[in-house]
Amino acid sequence: MNVEEIIKTSRPLPLAPRTIIHMALVQNKIEDSMGNALKPFEVSTQQFNVLRILRGQKGQPANLFTLNERMVTKMSNTTRLVDKLMAKGLVNRTQCPSNRRKVEITITEAGEAALEQMDRAVTGAQDKLLEKFVEKDLEQLNELLDKF
Amino acid sequence: MNVEEIIKTSRPLPLAPRTIIHMALVQNKIEDSMGNALKPFEVSTQQFNVLRILRGQKGQPANLFTLNERMVTKMSNTTRLVDKLMAKGLVNRTQCPSNRRKVEITITEAGEAALEQMDRAVTGAQDKLLEKFVEKDLEQLNELLDKF
DNA sequence: CAACAATATTTGTATAGACAAATGTATGTC
DNA sequence: GACATACATTTGTCTATACAAATATTGTTG
The missing domain is CATH 1.10.10.10 (Winged helix-like DNA-binding domain superfamily/Winged helix DNA-binding domain)
Structure with a gap:
């Protein structure tokens, strides 16, 4: 996920606002994925x-x-x-x-x-979302999120 | 931010779903903070x-x-x-x-x-949100978010 | 025990967002 | 130049959410 590309901005963003935007983009993706997994169940x-x-x-x-x-x-x-x-x-x-x-x-x-049934669908979606993360990444991410 | 405490769950959560929930909680906090910063401007x-x-x-x-x-x-x-x-x-x-x-x-x-004016308010809110982060943390967080 | 405050939920209303259909405009083809 | 197609935006409608006020029940206090 490249932030600058997604929001089509030419200039690179300063780190702080970039982080905030990055969070929003990822959360959008997560919600989208979860929503799709649950769609069949309405x-x-x-x-x-x-x-x-x-x-x-x-x-x-x-x-x-x-x-x-x-x-x-x-x-x-x-x-x-x-x-x-x-x-x-x-x-x-x-x-x-x-x-x-x-x-x-x-x-x-x-x-x-x-x-x-829903659990199965959602777990599948989550695993897909996190497929690039190894255990250590997840631990690190959770630690960083704790700083908010 | 302690995930388990916020959603009042007794058992500790497995890392993958914990991460997803953590993301949602942080995003809620960010939106809340930004919304408040912008409230005076309607x-x-x-x-x-x-x-x-x-x-x-x-x-x-x-x-x-x-x-x-x-x-x-x-x-x-x-x-x-x-x-x-x-x-x-x-x-x-x-x-x-x-x-x-x-x-x-x-x-x-x-x-x-x-x-x-809004920029000032929002930048202030963002700085507050990120006050516990040092430069290296932000870089690390952005890198991890890229994995989504 | 009447009056008032606190608790738990429901309802009304206003606003925001999702999605599809409709509108208006431009482009390409025969 | 008429026709179909693509493009850009607008509009209608339905659902979701936020917030405040209303309702119902319980607890407290003089």
């Missing part, structure tokens, strides 16, 4: 993320606050995101009996099954 | 990006194709993005006389003046 990366969180709950229900807290990209409207997963039959939503303000969201069996 | 990062491209043209007008080509994040509706910059008086749009299919977009003086 779920967004956000929805996929929620399904994974719910599976991680191991049967224990999650409420909207918990979901929002654990999402990679927090968003203001988790209600409607869950609505869409409900409409697809991938999750259940019930009112919490002990505190009726809360909702209890769980993944359905259909959701678990679909998620397994 | 322009999006995309709009800011277009203004910079126009300045880079040094008086020469750009058409929508050129803008789209040079934008960091390509988007499907450059027309309406330029509309918004027009409404703010930051750019001019005229029909290209030699090829009336094309439009000629230029930055106005007000646009140049505003952009200078």
Whole structure:
């Protein structure tokens, strides 16, 4: 990935702005790749993320606050995101009996099954994205990202 | 930035998915910071990006194709993005006389003046984001990002 | 226990972006 | 010069997201 070529700029960029732009370009590529992997399942990366969180709950229900807290990209409207997963039959939503303000969201069996397929697709996409990285590169990259 | 803490996961993540999530988290932070820097000017990062491209043209007008080509994040509706910059008086749009299919977009003086202020704000935000990086780190990060 | 504050979610609304179809203009071919 | 094709932009429409206000429930305090 050559930054200057992609944004068609003639002059070389100073290192700091180049890094920021580089990050954006790579993130675009990652989102594109993940989106394509999930396209057959008609779920967004956000929805996929929620399904994974719910599976991680191991049967224990999650409420909207918990979901929002654990999402990679927090968003203001988790209600409607869950609505869409409900409409697809991938999750259940019930009112919490002990505190009726809360909702209890769980993944359905259909959701678990679909998620397994999605996982395969996404893992494949990620492996492809990272194919040029050796273990040491990934460690180094994670260390550098920690500096942000 | 500790990935596991931010997404409140108990188990440590395998390196590959951790990297992907890490990238997303950092990018969120970058966008947030840039967005805040630009908030006083009421322009999006995309709009800011277009203004910079126009300045880079040094008086020469750009058409929508050129803008789209040079934008960091390509988007499907450059027309309406330029509309918004027009409404703010930051750019001019005229029909290209030699090829009336094309439009000629230029930055106005007000646009140049505003952009200078924005640049200061954005550069400040970027320096803050990168304050923990030394030159060598940035070089290393750019090299690693090239592997995507 | 009434009044008020805090919590959890939902809803309304405004704006941004994706995608496809429509419009207007230019170019090449017979 | 009429016709098809390619090009450049615009428009319509649908979905996604952000933000604020509204609703419902629970907890707290005098």
